[in-house]
Amino acid sequence: MRSSVPPFQLAELPSSIADDGDETRFCGTCAFSSACIAAGYDKPELAELQCLVEHVGPFCAGEHIFRTGDPFRAIFAVRGGTVKTRMVDKDGREQVLGFYLPGEVIGLNAIYPERFPCDAVALDTAFFCRFSFPAMSALASRVPAVQQHLFRMLSKELGSASLLAGDHSADERVAAFLMDLASRYAARGFSATHFHLSMSRGDIANYLRLAAETVSRVLSRFRAQKLIQIEGRELHLLDVPGLRAIGQALLPD
Amino acid sequence: MRSSVPPFQLAELPSSIADDGDETRFCGTCAFSSACIAAGYDKPELAELQCLVEHVGPFCAGEHIFRTGDPFRAIFAVRGGTVKTRMVDKDGREQVLGFYLPGEVIGLNAIYPERFPCDAVALDTAFFCRFSFPAMSALASRVPAVQQHLFRMLSKELGSASLLAGDHSADERVAAFLMDLASRYAARGFSATHFHLSMSRGDIANYLRLAAETVSRVLSRFRAQKLIQIEGRELHLLDVPGLRAIGQALLPD
DNA sequence: AGCGTGATTTGACCCAGATCATGGCCGCCG
DNA sequence: CGGCGGCCATGATCTGGGTCAAATCACGCT
Structure with missing residues (x-):
């Protein structure tokens, strides 16, 4: 699966959700677009992706997308803007875990603990697609390409940790x-x-x-x-x- | 799902694979045991887990379980012994990424690149369960507990990276x-x-x-x-x- | 315009840990 | 047995980058 994908996007599907006129541009960088392509962007299962996605934002610089300890219900794909994730230890010292650009996904490290283990803070005005994780898992069971995409995103993030090593x-x-x-x-x-x-x-x-x-x-x-x-x-x-x-x-x- | 699981294990299922007399003990620490429990250890789907698992080893101290660049086909659960994973950069300098104890799983960071991005080296005499990843993915599509377990293992490993941070x-x-x-x-x-x-x-x-x-x-x-x-x-x-x-x-x- | 707050840059100094060096221990093998 | 090569411990010295300090800059606000 290439990272340079053809310009067919979620938002271009026949859809009942509101179109704010920016979706084509935003989704052009979406982390899930390759999953959509792989599954065939006109298959009926993909209509379900639209049911479980919700556009959220804007968040202003400094605002939290989620906080440490929040119950995990969804992952977020950055549509626009930039985010940092960070942990704050008992002594109040901050540790930045990563920066996330448009098209990248935050929240994957919350699946296991079922709570967010870190804060996510907008660095500038930022927008997101929020994907309900239970719904996403259920969809993944039925659409192998979605499951595979989730595995790949998780695995990819494992690899990127070694930049600091x-x-x-x-x-x-x-x-x-x-x-x-x-x-x-x-x-x-x-x-x-x-x-x-x-x-x-x-x-x-x-x-x-x-x-x-x-x-x-x-x-x-x-x-x-x-x-x-x-x-x-x-x-x-x-x-x-x-x-x-x-x-x-x-x-x- | 607790990490302290009841003592029902893969190897105790009615099985056609050879039992070497050590499996009960080895599998008592298996990373997949909680998935087995969650799915109900007597469900027919689990018979398939036995088809896709293969016991490998022993590896002696210093032997490679896999090497950087090897094509990714399977993940490995440590049955016994200890493993380190490491990357070697162009200048020949080694970077140890982690140590893996019995019951832990190596190879998850190879899903995305489809090749192992690091070496895995036995630190002492070590044994493994080898899980074919394509077969495991296919099973995960049919058994939600297996899918969920894979997601959780991946997510858990994301969190553990922050020990070095x-x-x-x-x-x-x-x-x-x-x-x-x-x-x-x-x-x-x-x-x-x-x-x-x-x-x-x-x-x-x-x-x-x-x-x-x-x-x-x-x-x-x-x-x-x-x-x-x-x-x-x-x-x-x-x-x-x-x-x-x-x-x-x-x-x- | 004047002010305040926070980010950035640059200089001076210092320290935790790297590096270098030495010696002991142990297992292996000829 | 004796030599060799890994590991491990410990002392002596050096240094990259941390810390402290001060000046400048970019702001939004009054």
Whole structure:
């Protein structure tokens, strides 16, 4: 199953749900679109996907999509905007677990505990498709492509955890982080060399297990080396091979 | 679904597969036993689980169960022994991703890429149940409890990745590591205060992103503080509350 | 315009843990 | 037996990145 999918989307199916005029664009990046294609986008089972999906949002920057301990009832696909997930330990220290871009899915780590084990916080104005998980499981039993898609999404997320693994320098981590973001934007059809960092330096640092000052210094150094151009949160990647070389130990391939 | 399950196991079902006399004991810790219970251990569908499972082993210490790049066809439940998973980057540096005890499952992170993204290496003499994944998926479509169990195992593994997350001291990491092992042994019915470390100090250090010397020093310090008693790889936990307090920021609850 | 709050950058200093080095222990094998 | 190669422990030294501090900037608000 390719990640570049034909432009047939959920929202283009004959549908009784309201169309806000943006759905085509939003669903163009949807995490489930490949499941829809695989199952055949005109099969009657897919009408059920529409029954169990609910569009939610907007959430403003700083608002919670869910909180640690909330009972798990649904997973959320990001339609637009950016989200961070984080845990807060007893001492009140935050740990950022990940950033989620349009088309990616949050909440999968709540299936087992049946409660959300982390918070999800919008980093900018964000919209979601909310998929009832019990309904989704039931559908998965009847539509193998949906089941397979869920397995794949879960497995994929397992793999991405290893971006943080290992004992690596600040330069390696930051370069790998930027390349990872670039490839994820590219996979959804956005520019791979020019994008906006929705998260603060502090969030990046926390995610990469560095101090905010270190991230700032590394970015300044990368700029001085003409690897990137950065103004505030607006980022251009100038030397992708150079960045890839620096981050190679943390990157796939 | 509790992790302490009644003692009904796969191997106790009426079965046509060979019984080597050890299956009852081995399967007593099996990762799938709760799925069997949930589905009702006498339902005919479960006969199919027996068709798709295959007992493999023994593997000796240092032998590979699978290697990076091998095509993904099955997942493996540890019946006995211990396994580490690891990635080796282009520079030849190893990164230990996890340790797997009896009853735990390896290979779930290979579903999405359809190839194993890491090596699995036996740390001592190890045995496995090999579950064909295509057959398992097909069964999951027909038996909701099996599907649910797969979802839960995947989700559970997502959560466990956060043991390494965060910016924590060597003492915190080592204490949390010992407590994690203890609770996992306890969950399978082994002693929670006395067990054998199948992995070298170097493997522990690599997993925790420390130097082997640091792990050695921390363990010596814990011994001096009467938190543990340790001789080679034989470990007694003497002060569980004390260890828990040190590792609390990394531990659940 | 003036102010306040939070994000970002940059410099100075320090420390936890890495690295280097040494020695002991144990099992294996010729 | 004796040599060799893994592991493990422990001391000495070094350093990447954390911490503290201060200046600047970008805001929205009054």
